[in-house]
Amino acid sequence: MIQRTVLTGAKLLKRTVGSSLYRQFASGHREIPALTKERYPVKRGQFAEVTDGDVSKFKSILGGSSRVLTQAEEIQGYNIDYLGSVRGYSRVVLKPKNTEEVAEILRYCNGRKLAVCPQGGNTGLVGGSVPVFDEIVVSLQLMDKIEKIDEYSGILVCQAGCILGTLEEKVNEKGLVMPLDLGAKGSCHIGGNVSTNAGGLRLVRYGNLHGSVLGVEAVTAEGRIMDLMSNFKKDNTGYHLKHLFIGSEGTLGIITRLSIFCPTASKSVNVAFLGLESYDAVKNTFLAAKRGLGEILSSCEMIDELSLESSTQHFNLQSPIDKYPFYMLIETSGSNVAHDEEKLTTFLENSMEEGIVLDGTVTNEPTKMRNIWKLRELIADSLINDGYCFKYDISLPLENFYDIVLAVRERVGPLATKVTGYGHIGDSNLHLNVSCQKFTPEIYKLLEPFVYEYTSKVRGSVSAEHGIGFLKTKYLKYSKRPESLLLMGQMKQMMDPNGILNPYKVLPC
Numbered sequence: 001m002i003q004r005t006v007l008t009g010a011k012l013l014k015r016t017v018g019s020s021l022y023r024q025f026a027s028g029h030r031e032i033p034a035l036t037k038e039r040y041p042v043k044r045g046q047f048a049e050v051t052d053g054d055v056s057k058f059k060s061i062l063g064g065s066s067r068v069l070t071q072a073e074e075i076q077g078y079n080i081d082y083l084g085s086v087r088g089y090s091r092v093v094l095k096p097k098n099t100e101e102v103a104e105i106l107r108y109c110n111g112r113k114l115a116v117c118p119q120g121g122n123t124g125l126v127g128g129s130v131p132v133f134d135e136i137v138v139s140l141q142l143m144d145k146i147e148k149i150d151e152y153s154g155i156l157v158c159q160a161g162c163i164l165g166t167l168e169e170k171v172n173e174k175g176l177v178m179p180l181d182l183g184a185k186g187s188c189h190i191g192g193n194v195s196t197n198a199g200g201l202r203l204v205r206y207g208n209l210h211g212s213v214l215g216v217e218a219v220t221a222e223g224r225i226m227d228l229m230s231n232f233k234k235d236n237t238g239y240h241l242k243h244l245f246i247g248s249e250g251t252l253g254i255i256t257r258l259s260i261f262c263p264t265a266s267k268s269v270n271v272a273f274l275g276l277e278s279y280d281a282v283k284n285t286f287l288a289a290k291r292g293l294g295e296i297l298s299s300c301e302m303i304d305e306l307s308l309e310s311s312t313q314h315f316n317l318q319s320p321i322d323k324y325p326f327y328m329l330i331e332t333s334g335s336n337v338a339h340d341e342e343k344l345t346t347f348l349e350n351s352m353e354e355g356i357v358l359d360g361t362v363t364n365e366p367t368k369m370r371n372i373w374k375l376r377e378l379i380a381d382s383l384i385n386d387g388y389c390f391k392y393d394i395s396l397p398l399e400n401f402y403d404i405v406l407a408v409r410e411r412v413g414p415l416a417t418k419v420t421g422y423g424h425i426g427d428s429n430l431h432l433n434v435s436c437q438k439f440t441p442e443i444y445k446l447l448e449p450f451v452y453e454y455t456s457k458v459r460g461s462v463s464a465e466h467g468i469g470f471l472k473t474k475y476l477k478y479s480k481r482p483e484s485l486l487l488m489g490q491m492k493q494m495m496d497p498n499g500i501l502n503p504y505k506v507l508p509c
């Protein structure tokens with residue numbers, strides 16, 4: 001039965017993932033991962049090693065020692081990724097404050113052939129944000145200035161190190177929303193989001209960042225500042241170079257500033273949480289939601305039973321409905337409360353009458369909406385609490401969408417603690433997660449390349465939204481043809497002749 005609570009307003013869910021995770025490593029709650037070079041077969045490139053002279057040069061570029069970190073304990077967090085799947089051993093972290101400093105750093109590193117790893121909020125899930133060996137970390141943490149929010153045009157101009165959640169709060173004050181939203185918004189940077197072409201919970205409504213990002217300023221490996229900032233949606237002046245930096249995961253340049261189109265905030269937001277019997281029912285409900293809710297549909301997420309069990313148990317959360325094999329979280333955002341409610345009520349009544357939805361709750365009360373979103377957003381964190389989690393972020397045709405979860409469950413059997421599937425069904429994007437007590441080569445070999453071969457057979461994508469990073473380079477060939485790989489390699493060579501920018505990432509080594 002549908003329960004309804006009617007109140008108004010919406011507030012941002014804000015969390016910090018990264019820092020709490022480092023505390024878990026530091027306090028011994030989670031095992032510090034093996035060094036990447038020990039866990040994976042990878043060879044260090046012909047790069048120079050950092051000397052005392054280099055450190056002095058960095059201090060002179062950054063005006064002293066406070067923004068040049070060299071102490072082991074202050075660097076540890078920059079060397080380990082969020083998942084605890086990779087660990088580098090960088091000895092230097094640099095924290096520039098502006099584009100010129102980034103340009104000077106890269107010019108110097110390129111001249112010395114010192115490899116560099118750009119880092120945003122370090123919430124990436126493919127091992128792209130931390131060094132593989134001893135690359136110098138260039139952290140964008142201090143580049144967090146918001147330069148302009150124009151409520152007329154909806155354009156936000158800011159530095160790349162702004163935290164997504166902070167931007168969301170600031171643009172909300174001007175009646176706007178960020179065109180992207182993800183569970184890591186309390187820590188991830190907008191520059192990291194653009195570098196990974198992050199998708200997230202609102203893509204179904206606002207499209208991906210290739211559309212929303214109007215302009216980019218980036219520094220190339222040789223220290224050239226590329227001013228590709230534009231404040232217009234329409235700008236057909238030759239090649240659209242900004243797109244090279246969107247989704248290239250720090251391998252072609254360091255993004256320093258951005259201009260982004262932010263849509264107008266919706267006056268009326270509703271969240272529905274539904275219980276369903278089968279994956280087929282999920283698929284049919286998605287179709288019914290698209291047809292019945294039309295332009296007000298702003299999120300459409302699927303959660304399986306084990307995923308919900310994980311977030312409720314680990315974080316002591318309460319599901320608002322009974323247990324079902326599948327759940328859906330549907331959000332609507334519109335401008336007319338009565339109109340939106342009528343649409344949502346009709347959609348839900350029809351779905352329940354037809355028997356595709358068994359149970360549900362709908363709310364527009366801020367706290368209740370936040371609590372429902374937490375059930376979904378905390379799944380990722382809860383699964384890594386099992387010890388270790390293999391994460392696969394794949395695009396699959398909707399007819400085969402959930403089959404892979406069943407196939408993997410059978411394949412790994414008792415070696416896994418949980419094999420779960422959840423994700424952005426509105427974008428055909430499944431998050432397949434296999435949690436276990438700790439990383440073992442035995443389970444790793446059962447999963448890879450199996451998952452990628454399976455995905456390739458149904459012509460899916462081996463990375464829907466998280467990128468390729470370090471962990472997926474050898475599987476890129478399952479989604480990209482040889483001619484595309486060749487051209488990507490040529491572009492890398494042209495833009496970064498010494499290969500200093502985020503080596504061992506994206507392109508197969």
Ligand SMILES: Cc1cc2nc3c(=O)[nH]c(=O)nc-3n(C[C@H](O)[C@H](O)[C@H](O)COP(=O)(O)OP(=O)(O)OC[C@H]3O[C@@H](n4cnc5c(N)ncnc54)[C@H](O)[C@@H]3O)c2cc1C
Nearest residue numbers: 120121122123124128183189191192193198199200250255
């Ligand atoms: C709980 C949780 C939920 C998540 N949900 C989603 C989701 O729904 N959708 C999604 O797409 N992702 C999701 N992610 C993954 C991650 O948050 C995104 O990939 C995010 O965009 C990374 O941003 P970041 O600032 O943390 O970047 P980092 O992790 O620091 O870096 C990611 C990559 O970008 C590069 N990079 C970072 N900043 C720059 C820069 N300024 N210039 C050039 N390169 C740079 C790094 O070198 C690295 O290759 C989630 C992660 C977590 C932990």
